[in-house]
Amino acid sequence: xxxxxxxxxxRKILINYLRDKLGITDENVLNAINEIPRHLFxxxxxxxxxxEDRAFPIASQQTISHPSTVAEQTELLEVKEDxxxxxxxxxxxxxxxxxxxxxxxxxxxERQKSLYDFSKNKLRELNLFPKFQSFxxxxxxLPTYAPFDKIIVTCGAENLPTELxxxxxxxxxxxxxxxxxxxxxxxxxxxxxEKEFEKEEFGAYKFVPMLGNTNV
Numbered sequence: 479x480x481x482x483x484x485x486x487x488x489r490k491i492l493i494n495y496l497r498d499k500l501g502i503t504d505e506n507v508l509n510a511i512n513e514i515p516r517h518l519f520x521x522x523x524x525x526x527x528x529x530e531d532r533a534f535p536i537a538s539q540q541t542i543s544h545p546s547t548v549a550e551q552t553e554l555l556e557v558k559e560d561x562x563x564x565x566x567x568x569x570x571x572x573x574x575x576x577x578x579x580x581x582x583x584x585x586x587x588e589r590q591k592s593l594y595d596f597s598k599n600k601l602r603e604l605n606l607f608p609k610f611q612s613f614x615x616x617x618x619x620l621p622t623y624a625p626f627d628k629i630i631v632t633c634g635a636e637n638l639p640t641e642l643x644x645x646x647x648x649x650x651x652x653x654x655x656x657x658x659x660x661x662x663x664x665x666x667x668x669x670x671x672e673k674e675f676e677k678e679e680f681g682a683y684k685f686v687p688m689l690g691n692t693n694v
Contacts (some may be wrong), residue, residue: 479522481515487518488529495531496549504553510579511549516542519570519600536570538590543632547683548573554680555651557582557627562609562623564645567632568618571597575606577630579603584608585623587616619645624649634662634683643667643675655683 494511496502498541511569517528519542520642524534533541543551552573559581568574568588577584583614586608588594594613601607610623616631624645631642631654646652646669655662664683670675 479518479525481518485515485517485529485634491529492529492545496546500546500549502549502553504556506557506580507549507552507576510552510576511545513579514572514575515604515690516545516572516648517573518604519572537596540569540590540593542570542572548576551630551632551653551664552576552580553649554664554676555630557628562625564620564623564626564629564642565632566619566629566642568597568611569632571591571601573606573630573632574608578606578608582628585610585620585626587612587614587620589613589615589646617641621645628652629654631655643669648672 489512491510496511497508502508514517517521517525520528520534530547531544536542556578557580561582563577563582563584565574565577565586566582568586570593574584574586575628588597588609591613598611612620619642624644625647627647627650629646629652631652634655636658642652648669648671650669652667655664657663662683664680666678666680670676
């Protein structure tokens with residue numbers, strides 16, 4: 479499958495929607511989404527709908543998030559060039575690709591082996607390379623590579639994974655949905671000191687659940 483003029487035109491329509499209807503103002507986020515061919519991360523049967531604001535099923539009973547969710551979470555991260563960003567839940571690799579396109583240094587973890595393999599191959603095909611890509615347990619983070627400037631969690635956790643907060647730099651931010659399935663709220667935590675965090679709330683969302691361990 480190619481990235482045709484039709485696909486590029488649909489992406490421009492999506493960008494206008496994200497900017498004008500949803501109020502996304504970070505042009506770096508919008509430019510990155512405009513450059514990443516989302517349809518290449520989906521099954522071909524969904525390609526015609528890839529630039530609608532919809533989630534779609536991917537392998538291992540997971541989903542690729544709505545473009546609006548990717549845009550909103552990424553904007554809340556306040557990504558700057560060369561920042562170390564830990565992503566929990568690589569999935570198909572679409573969010574990873576957006577962060578890499580924004581020139582972040584991305585460290586990403588996926589617990590589903592089929593998705594780990596798919597995303598690794600897809601990102602390589604598109605010449606997009608994370609600093610480190612891991613098959614492992616997202617709850618544990620990547621302490622070997624900590625501290626991180628930012629952490630993004632792309633799945634909903636019932637309880638706050640405090641181990642991830644410990645892996646943030648002072649001044650760093652983590653964006654994470656918290657709550658039981660179907661009743662999650664998106665939060666941003668900013669690390670003020672080793673024991674002090676600022677918490678901001680950004681409304682209700684629906685994410686696949688965050689699970690521990692790995693699944694081959």
